[in-house]
Amino acid sequence: MSATGLRVHATGAQCLVEDLGRQGLTSIGVGRSGAADRGSLRRANRALANEEGDAALEVTLGGLVVEPVGGPVWLCVTGAPCPVTVDGRDVGADTVFSAPAGAVVRLGTPERGLRSYLAVRGGVAVEPVLGSRSHDVMAALGPDQVAEGDLLPVGRPGDSQPTVDSVLPLALPALDEPLVLRAVRGPRDGWLAEADRLVSTSWAASERSNRVGMRLQASSAEAGGGEAPVLRHADEAPPLPSEGAWRGAVQVPPDGEPVLLLADHPVTGGYPVVAVVVDIDVDLAAQARPGQLVRFRWTSPR
Incomplete structure (x- = not known):
């Protein structure tokens, strides 16, 4: 056979x-x-x-x-x-x-x-x-x-046998509901003029998102027909050298639109990290469809 x-x-x-x-x-x-x-x-x-x-x-x-x-x-x-x-x-x-x-x-x-x-x-x-x-x-x-x-x-199965016939489904919001991600303050939030804007803004997952990172844009409701709010780099912030990057880090490039790093992120990055999403919520972030609303909520490190 x-x-x-x-x-x-x-x-x-x-x-x-x-x-x-x-x-x-x-x-x-x-x-x-x-x-x-x-x-x-x-x-x-x-x-x-x-x-x-x-x-x-x-x-x-x-x-x-x-x-x-x-x-x-x-x-x-x-x-x-x-x-x-x-x-x-x-x-x-x-x-x-x-x-x-x-x-x-x-x-x-x-x-x-x-x-x-x-x-x-x-x-x-x-x-x-x-x-x-x-x-x-x-x-x-x-x-x-x-x-x-x-x-x-397909590999050779181990000696253990399956003992369940189902698993708990993944808890995901409906597509018209925001995906809420818990985050702790990042090590470089001082490089941003208004770091709290991350949690006060409703973001939308961009169509340019992929396994490297979820790119975020301020939602159309936030923009209100005018200039969309962004996370601006602080004027007095010194240049930031490249440093280690990690899954769940929220980097802010010069255009002010944050990027949440996912599974295939680079090993280093030079943009300030305003927040780090808790690990279990990064799994949820990987399930966001383009256009879906995303909200961040500050949480305390454990």
Whole structure:
């Protein structure tokens, strides 16, 4: 019998292999990368009795179609809730389900959120690069972007067996409601003339956002038909040399429109960091669709 795998028939807007990323390599200029929504990846893997960092497929706005080959597989879809069918039969997101060889597994467009995760028992076993199976879009590092016609190998499952048939769905606001992100004050908020403007302004996720970072623009309601409010650099602030960058940092470039760094951020940056979003909320930020409203709320470090 041939080895078990997933044949890809369609990918949707973007489909990437992602795990929890490359750790401990920033000293040589290699970022961590990994799943944009780490919590959703972990939930799917735990449901399938995988290692929590096993690789899965990160699917943007649905559209993925795969077919098990070589034998049946157990699957689970988490993250942005989307319709999931096996040969046209609805199985739903956030559930553990089986698909026989030759079946057509299809992910539809999520009702809210941006990125869904299709995990398979045994993990997606493409060849790792520098210790990870994650695709880093900024560094063009890791396995290639998943393409139609690919046959993705599935790893050998461990001895543990799945003990649940569903997981808690990701709590996401409706698309017409703001996504609220908790943040602590950043180490360079003094480089901004009015750092508190970050939390007093309603922002909108820009269409230029990607896995590197979510770019934010003041919402049209904030602009009021005039000049949109921005975070202006303080006149007396000295030049800021490049320093280490990290996931969740909110940088403010000279145009005054903040950028929230996500999974594939650079390892260094020279723009002042006005805030740092708490780690669990960065997963939520990775689910913001272009145009969705985003609000920040100050919280205390723990």
